[in-house]
Amino acid sequence: MSTTAIPTNTKWWNGGRSPFNISYGKVMMWYFLMSDAFTFGAFLISYGTIRFSVNHWADPNHVFNAFPFAGHANLPLAFVSLMTFILIFSSVTMVLAVHEGHKMNRKGVEKYMILTILGGLAFLGCQAWEWTHMITGDHAVLVNGQIEHWGTTVTRNPWGPEVMHNGAMVATPGPIAFGGYFFGITGFHGFHVFSGVIINLVMYIKTKLGHFDQRGHYEMIEKAGLYWHFVDLVWVFVFLCFYLV
Amino acid sequence: MSSQVSSPEITHAPEHASGTGRIWKTFTVLSVLTIIELALGYLLYWKHGEWGYTPVITTKLVIAVLTLLKAYYIVSIFMHLGDEIRNMIMTIIVPLLLFVWFIVAFLWDGNSWKTLRNTDGGSRANQTEQHQQHVPAVEKDAKK
Numbered sequence: 117m118s119t120t121a122i123p124t125n126t127k128w129w130n131g132g133r134s135p136f137n138i139s140y141g142k143v144m145m146w147y148f149l150m151s152d153a154f155t156f157g158a159f160l161i162s163y164g165t166i167r168f169s170v171n172h173w174a175d176p177n178h179v180f181n182a183f184p185f186a187g188h189a190n191l192p193l194a195f196v197s198l199m200t201f202i203l204i205f206s207s208v209t210m211v212l213a214v215h216e217g218h219k220m221n222r223k224g225v226e227k228y229m230i231l232t233i234l235g236g237l238a239f240l241g242c243q244a245w246e247w248t249h250m251i252t253g254d255h256a257v258l259v260n261g262q263i264e265h266w267g268t269t270v271t272r273n274p275w276g277p278e279v280m281h282n283g284a285m286v287a288t289p290g291p292i293a294f295g296g297y298f299f300g301i302t303g304f305h306g307f308h309v310f311s312g313v314i315i316n317l318v319m320y321i322k323t324k325l326g327h328f329d330q331r332g333h334y335e336m337i338e339k340a341g342l343y344w345h346f347v348d349l350v351w352v353f354v355f356l357c358f359y360l361v
Numbered sequence: 362m363s364s365q366v367s368s369p370e371i372t373h374a375p376e377h378a379s380g381t382g383r384i385w386k387t388f389t390v391l392s393v394l395t396i397i398e399l400a401l402g403y404l405l406y407w408k409h410g411e412w413g414y415t416p417v418i419t420t421k422l423v424i425a426v427l428t429l430l431k432a433y434y435i436v437s438i439f440m441h442l443g444d445e446i447r448n449m450i451m452t453i454i455v456p457l458l459l460f461v462w463f464i465v466a467f468l469w470d471g472n473s474w475k476t477l478r479n480t481d482g483g484s485r486a487n488q489t490e491q492h493q494q495h496v497p498a499v500e501k502d503a504k505k
Contacts, residue, residue, distance in 0.1 A: 128446070133371070136445070137445065138449060143449075146449075146453055150453060157460055157463060161463055164467065164468050164471065165468060165474075168474075168475060169472070169474035169475045192403070193402050197395070197399055200395055201392070201395070204391050204392065207435065208439075211384050215381060342440055345440045346440070348435060348439075352428055355428075356424065356425060359402075360401075361425070
């Protein structure tokens, strides 16, 4: 669509203009996001390496089966699906804010930025609930011949292989890497969501104060949008690696 | 459409779509892909213990491909990378190709570790110790 405006014989590398045809700020945001992608990628691949190297790993459908106010109902994938849709939807409101920015419509940008911020806060609330539920969980584990009740933390994994004990199947401690990777990676992602919410809040205030109207363009909203979409993009892979497979 | 030529670095301001139809269409595509992923996830849950290695790994690979498709739509449409010129697309996509090596090498490494451990470094036949206990490193912590 945009390329229709560009003559085909443009000499991009002759100097005097950006060979990428976008501003310095946006190029640098892209390069930052690329480095961040490698950070997340390294985390997730390290998790994959450890998971591939052990004989037993926690079954996500077994670990993540709770839903707020649903008591002990077995609802695998339900809560994390809700979180996924919250984040996809906040990505849509963000891209709509960028769209309104192109049209220089301040009211529209304000409306969609507020919705995006609310989506981010809703996601963080969900994650806080999920972490609390996992840490304060109460699962029977056979440790040194005794039944103990464990939550999932960075030092305890109650989701190990099941063994027969006094005529009933009971779990044994699993690889402790599970909690470390889960809390480490979802925590790193959650921190990105948190900083994304702060950035969006700053952008909302700057929009409200009319800074972008004075500047003549809403490119800052586009840069914040790139960061926000990246957070959604990372979640897509976290969702795959921790919950689906 | 002359809304912004924000800096002298940009020769031609991109023409932005006037409607939001494409955004909502992408939202629908992402939602449908997520629902298919969830359906496959439930299929794995339902067939747990029944299916052997091959159907399970195939389903998981299909889910991974659908995830890559979602990533494509987010980057291309929501992040507008698809609307940039070819130079820009290449400067982002080409370095990301390192991930191909990164994933293959390290998952291979993990799997090799497992085999070495299960065979005592290749000195005996492969046997998976299903009953093996992973005793947590911090025993003293268990008292709390």
